[in-house]
Amino acid sequence: EVQLVESGGGLVRPGGSLRLSCEVSGFTFSIAWMSWVRQAPGKGLEWVGRVRSKADGESTEYSAPVKGRFTVSRDDSKNTVYLQMNSLKSEDTAVYFCTTAAGLGGDGFDLWGQGTMVTVSS
Amino acid sequence: DIVMTQTPLSSPVTLGQPASISCRSSQSLVHSNRNTYLSWLHQRPGQPPRLLIYKISDRFSGVPDRFSGSGAGTDFTLKISRVEAEDVGIYYCMQHTQFPFTFGQGTKLEI
Numbered sequence: 001e002v003q004l005v006e007s008g009g010g011l012v013r014p015g016g017s018l019r020l021s022c023e024v025s026g027f028t029f030s031i032a033w034m035s036w037v038r039q040a041p042g043k044g045l046e047w048v049g050r051v052r053s054k055a056d057g058e059s060t061e062y063s064a065p066v067k068g069r070f071t072v073s074r075d076d077s078k079n080t081v082y083l084q085m086n087s088l089k090s091e092d093t094a095v096y097f098c099t100t101a102a103g104l105g106g107d108g109f110d111l112w113g114q115g116t117m118v119t120v121s122s
Numbered sequence: 123d124i125v126m127t128q129t130p131l132s133s134p135v136t137l138g139q140p141a142s143i144s145c146r147s148s149q150s151l152v153h154s155n156r157n158t159y160l161s162w163l164h165q166r167p168g169q170p171p172r173l174l175i176y177k178i179s180d181r182f183s184g185v186p187d188r189f190s191g192s193g194a195g196t197d198f199t200l201k202i203s204r205v206e207a208e209d210v211g212i213y214y215c216m217q218h219t220q221f222p223f224t225f226g227q228g229t230k231l232e233i
């Protein structure tokens with residue numbers, strides 16, 4: 001069974017840091033390009049960033065609101081993708097989902113985790 | 123950034139009747155490899171999004187055939203031939219042709 005399980009969410013003060021994890025099982029993680037998408041309370045979906053596979057250089061891309069503050073990385077030995085979030089702001093409060101288009105060879109984001117909640121508040 | 127604009131934002135529907143959602147992109151979504159990476163996702167409260175349609179019109183595995191996608195370039199449509207109770211929720215179009223990937227605002231389908 002394919003599973004993506006996020007963890008690491010919680011309450012953090014503005015300016016603080018948090019690292020989210022997404023552990024994957026049931027498919028070949030090492031070739032998957034992994035993305036993070038977030039959803040603020042009562043709002044729509046917002047793509048955050050992506051890391052390519054090691055074979056594709058492990059390069060990363062980010063949305064403008066998080067670039068320079070967030071880092072997506074991966075550990076293929078642990079089948080896990082990470083989202084390191086620094087200099088957190090109240091507007092980063094959201095449910096964070098990891099997702100991938102691995103099941104469809106990149107054609108559509110068919111696999112999603114359940115999400116982990118991040119609250120940035122003093 | 124490519125802006126995705128959905129209409130309507132809210133759609134009251136009747137069970138058994140058709141429904142349609144439009145999505146317009148601010149730029150063409152045709153990739154240099156000639157694919158168009160336009161997807162439709164459905165989200166119920168408290169749940170992650172679920173892929174319905176990818177590359178404009180390909181139905182994802184397990185998605186009922188009452189769902190169909192169409193369009194080209196910058197104009198796309200999701201149609202539900204006969205709405206069922208389980209179809210309530212929010213529908214998003216999404217482009218992953220160009221970075222940053224972007225979503226429409228969402229269309230709330232309510233019975």
